[in-house]
Amino acid sequence: MTLEVSDLRVYYRTLRGDVRALDGPTFTVADGEIMGLAGESGSGKSTLSKSLIRLDGRMRYIGGSVTLDGDEMPIWDDRAMDEFRYKRVSIIPQYAMSAMNPTRKIGKMIAELLESRGVRFRDVRDELHRRLELVELERDVLDRYPLELSGGMKQRTVMVISTLLNPSLLIADEVTSALDVSTQRAVAETLVEFRDREFVKSMIVVTHDISLVYQIADTIMVMYGGRLAEKASAKTIIEMPKHPYTKMLLDSLPEVGVKYEDKRLSGIPGSPPGLLNPPQGCRFRDRCPLADKQCLEQPPFVEVESDHHVACWKAE
Amino acid sequence: MRKYFGRKIFVYALTFFAAVTINWMIPRLMPGDPIKSRLARASLNDAGAAEALYGYFNKMFGLDLPLWQQYLNFWVSLFQGDLGISIWNFPTPVIDLILGAVPYSLGLLLPSIILSWLVGNWFGAYAARSKWLDNTILPIGYILTATPYMWLALLLAWSLGIVAGLFPAAGSYGLSLQPAFTWTFISSLLEHWFLPFLSLFLVALGGWAIGMRNMIIYELESEYSNYLQALGAPRRLIRKYAFRNAMLPQLTGLAVQLGTVVAGALLTEIVFSYQGLGYLILQAIQNQDFFLLQGTFLFIVIGVLIANFIIDIVYALVDPRVRVQMQGGAK
Ligand SMILES: Nc1ncnc2c1ncn2[C@@H]1O[C@H](COP(=O)(O)OP(=O)(O)O)[C@@H](O)[C@H]1O
Ligand code: SF4
Ligand SMILES: [Mg+2]
Numbered sequence: 001m002t003l004e005v006s007d008l009r010v011y012y013r014t015l016r017g018d019v020r021a022l023d024g025p026t027f028t029v030a031d032g033e034i035m036g037l038a039g040e041s042g043s044g045k046s047t048l049s050k051s052l053i054r055l056d057g058r059m060r061y062i063g064g065s066v067t068l069d070g071d072e073m074p075i076w077d078d079r080a081m082d083e084f085r086y087k088r089v090s091i092i093p094q095y096a097m098s099a100m101n102p103t104r105k106i107g108k109m110i111a112e113l114l115e116s117r118g119v120r121f122r123d124v125r126d127e128l129h130r131r132l133e134l135v136e137l138e139r140d141v142l143d144r145y146p147l148e149l150s151g152g153m154k155q156r157t158v159m160v161i162s163t164l165l166n167p168s169l170l171i172a173d174e175v176t177s178a179l180d181v182s183t184q185r186a187v188a189e190t191l192v193e194f195r196d197r198e199f200v201k202s203m204i205v206v207t208h209d210i211s212l213v214y215q216i217a218d219t220i221m222v223m224y225g226g227r228l229a230e231k232a233s234a235k236t237i238i239e240m241p242k243h244p245y246t247k248m249l250l251d252s253l254p255e256v257g258v259k260y261e262d263k264r265l266s267g268i269p270g271s272p273p274g275l276l277n278p279p280q281g282c283r284f285r286d287r288c289p290l291a292d293k294q295c296l297e298q299p300p301f302v303e304v305e306s307d308h309h310v311a312c313w314k315a316e
Numbered sequence: 317m318r319k320y321f322g323r324k325i326f327v328y329a330l331t332f333f334a335a336v337t338i339n340w341m342i343p344r345l346m347p348g349d350p351i352k353s354r355l356a357r358a359s360l361n362d363a364g365a366a367e368a369l370y371g372y373f374n375k376m377f378g379l380d381l382p383l384w385q386q387y388l389n390f391w392v393s394l395f396q397g398d399l400g401i402s403i404w405n406f407p408t409p410v411i412d413l414i415l416g417a418v419p420y421s422l423g424l425l426l427p428s429i430i431l432s433w434l435v436g437n438w439f440g441a442y443a444a445r446s447k448w449l450d451n452t453i454l455p456i457g458y459i460l461t462a463t464p465y466m467w468l469a470l471l472l473a474w475s476l477g478i479v480a481g482l483f484p485a486a487g488s489y490g491l492s493l494q495p496a497f498t499w500t501f502i503s504s505l506l507e508h509w510f511l512p513f514l515s516l517f518l519v520a521l522g523g524w525a526i527g528m529r530n531m532i533i534y535e536l537e538s539e540y541s542n543y544l545q546a547l548g549a550p551r552r553l554i555r556k557y558a559f560r561n562a563m564l565p566q567l568t569g570l571a572v573q574l575g576t577v578v579a580g581a582l583l584t585e586i587v588f589s590y591q592g593l594g595y596l597i598l599q600a601i602q603n604q605d606f607f608l609l610q611g612t613f614l615f616i617v618i619g620v621l622i623a624n625f626i627i628d629i630v631y632a633l634v635d636p637r638v639r640v641q642m643q644g645g646a647k
Binding site for chain 2: 093
């Protein structure tokens, strides 16, 4: 297993109390697995992604563990985590368009970053050139400022930078949401190619759009209200979902022949719960058509079939 | 590159033209008749003699011509370096009075602007990395920038000058001295220079420190900083980038602030009776000497324009974003 996450809890400390944005997910990501992470906005996807590489200033580690290739990551210790960052776990940020220092030439920035991490730029330069070529970028982007690149070029450059040191785990948080459809597909294909060429071992691809991640993911994990709802192979999630939330999420997607805008408006009735004082029991309760008394208790995330985990009393 | 500077030069030329025109108009719109008041002070008893003198002066200053002619003449003599004759200090040419005052003004302005910019940026950058410093520098900075130039000048003149007696509170050098290259004169010059310099320096200092602190914090929270942190880059590298990028808007700020600082310097000179351009302006107003007023304003406008132009060039040289845009923008 590349990644093992166990009962991970990360809250936002606010003046009004703890926002329980990540409340105890337990899951694994296998070697070579591309896992899509789906769920409505506010379900805790970004909180989970950040927790695996760098907690931002407002996030507090509460408990649980994260193990990468058998080594526990000290995610609560910002300094100790530096050892893991970039070399073993890396990220393609949502804001790839503005991820590079605007006043440094790209090549110089990469060199300074690498040297600061104790990697000799000379040793990786050839590999960097090869990978730029792979994503159809000229070598001379290294002599340019980010401003001189188009959006798509910046996106590809950042993808190359992030994976240059062959991390075990790559996190991509909503990397495609700001792009047009054809660029989205190109980015998705590049991610798969990076995995196939073993630039990265495993990947978590975050998206609020299940239909996009379906094209590239081996497995899909659905989050709701800071907890896990369901995880299974991509095919199973799309064709035989068991959690009522997954079903509704899929129903709200555009189908073939249906105009996207018409469907989009309907969505899922209601909205996700606030996580400052989340409801007791199943967090999906007040939107769930199947909810009953039993759901006042929190359903465990259990394996109902081989490699198919669900957190719902009504799924067997 | 050429296009960029071509456009800049055009804008500066236009500004210069407008400034000269407004500058020519303002004194003419001022109430009162300068020659009459000048003659009144000469207290001539003979009405006929006063009449004759009035006509003579009017002609001599060119005030009997139609307005458009006066305006054209103004431009012509401007390019001949002729700003007219002072009424207050008759018959000294205005340009001589100005050239005599400029070294004093520059001697106050240049050190206070440059030093406050450097020291302020330095303090601000430190404040951004230490809570303790931040808690002290920030409030002090806010108090300093919020202080009107005149007010701080008066406070310093009163406390360090009059009460403590550490520094002279008025004049550019000792009254008994003649300008000369002697130790006595130079030390007297420095003593008189210190308080007006200090008050200009202090007010500007606060603004730069706060600006730098806020810019650095902004840069440290920017997305490129975030990305570097996620990739485990050490604080040192991230700070280096943030500092560099925060300097650039501070440079633009320098251009923007220049006018305010110059105005502040004029007021400060008045408070300390320091014989720079501000002092000339005060004399010109009190004596309704509008040639002097015009000439001084013109000099200041030209000075500010030149300084702005220099900052523009420096900025274009240090900020790659501007450089790239000059070469035709994103490809
Ligand atoms: N800085 C913050 N302070 C307080 N609550 C936050 C903060 N950031 C996110 N949250 C809350 O945490 C929950 C999960 O947010 P997030 O992880 O960003 O979800 P997603 O990425 O799935 O849209 C949401 O309920 C959100 O309101
Ligand atoms: S546990 Fe109950 S409320 Fe939650 S999803 Fe299942 S049926 Fe619905
Ligand atoms: Mg998010």
